[in-house]
Amino acid sequence: MPALPIMPFIAVLLLALPVRLAPRSLGWLAFGLWLLGGVVLLSLGTARLLQAAGSEPAVLVAAIAAIGLAIGIAKGRFILRKTARRNIDRLAALTEDRRPIHVYGARSWTVIAFMTALSLGLTLGGVPPLWRGLVNVAIGAALATSALNYLAPLRTGVLRSA
Numbered sequence: 001m002p003a004l005p006i007m008p009f010i011a012v013l014l015l016a017l018p019v020r021l022a023p024r025s026l027g028w029l030a031f032g033l034w035l036l037g038g039v040v041l042l043s044l045g046t047a048r049l050l051q052a053a054g055s056e057p058a059v060l061v062a063a064i065a066a067i068g069l070a071i072g073i074a075k076g077r078f079i080l081r082k083t084a085r086r087n088i089d090r091l092a093a094l095t096e097d098r099r100p101i102h103v104y105g106a107r108s109w110t111v112i113a114f115m116t117a118l119s120l121g122l123t124l125g126g127v128p129p130l131w132r133g134l135v136n137v138a139i140g141a142a143l144a145t146s147a148l149n150y151l152a153p154l155r156t157g158v159l160r161s162a
Contacts, residue, residue, distance in 0.1 A: 005116045005119060005120055006040070007037070007112055007113075007116045008113075008116065010033065011101070011109065011112075014099075014100040014101040014103065015099075015100075015101045017099065017100045017101075019099070019100065020097035020098060020099055021097055021098060021099075021100055022097050022159075023091045023092060023094040023097075023098075023159045024154065024157075024159040026091050026094075026098060026100070026102065026103050026159075027088065027091050027150055027153065027154050027159040028150075028154060029100060029103045030084075030087055030088075030091070030103045030104065030150060031147055031150035031151065031154065033103065034084070034143055034146065034147035034150065035143070035144060035147035037140075037143045038139075038140045038141065038142070038143030038144030038145070038147055039140070039144060040140070041119075041136045041137070041139050041140030041143065042136070042137060042140035042141060042144060043140075044133075044136045044140070045068065045132075045133045045134070045135070045136030045137030045138075045139075045140055046065075046133070046137065047133075048129040048130070048132045048133030048136060049061050049064065049065050049129070049130065049133035049134075049137065051129040051133075052064075052128065052129040052130035052133060056130055060130075061130065064130055064133065064134050065133070065134075065137060067134065067138075068133070068134045068135075068136075068137030068138040068141065069137060069138075069141050071138040071141075071142075072137060072138040072139065072140060072141025072142040072144075072145065073141050073142070073145050075138070075141075075142035075145075075146075076141060076142040076143065076144065076145025076146040077145055077146075079142070080142050080143065080145070080146030081146050081149050083108065083111075083146065084146045084147070084149035084150060085149060086105075087104060087105065087108060088149070088150060088153045088158065088159070090105055091159055092153070092158050092159050115139060118135075119132075119135070119136070119139075122135060
């Protein structure tokens with residue numbers, strides 16, 4: 001039985017929390033969740049690649065890992081950077097405190113749901129660990145890389161405090 005994805009549970013928790021957060025706190029939460037997602041996916045991808053190393057040549061597994069990292073870092077620097085920037089701008093434009101579920105906009109939550117469904121589909125579809133590892137490492141590296149885009153605006157005060 002595959003492990004359940006944690007992101008739906010995090011979304012429900014954020015929806016249920018009866019607090020309001022300042023845009024700056026939402027920015028830190030966005031950074032933390034983005035980075036956590038990246039680290040979790042990198043860990044899962046590494047575990048799957050190690051699992052594949054038992055039946056695949058080590059050189060192939062290493063090459064797949066390197067390709068996944070390269071794709072992920074490039075995607076994080078050139079594509080997801082824009083997504084992070086849009087979210088930072090959205091949070092900076094908030095004029096009042098918001099509930100934690102507003103850490104991301106509807107578009108981002110839709111992409112997160114799609115990516116979670118894709119990962120679950122690969123697992124349930126019986127895709128070999130080597131290829132699931134590649135996908136997880138690539139997405140994890142992209143998330144971890146793009147999470148760093150939140151730090152400068154948070155440090156410089158682009159997002160206001162309460």
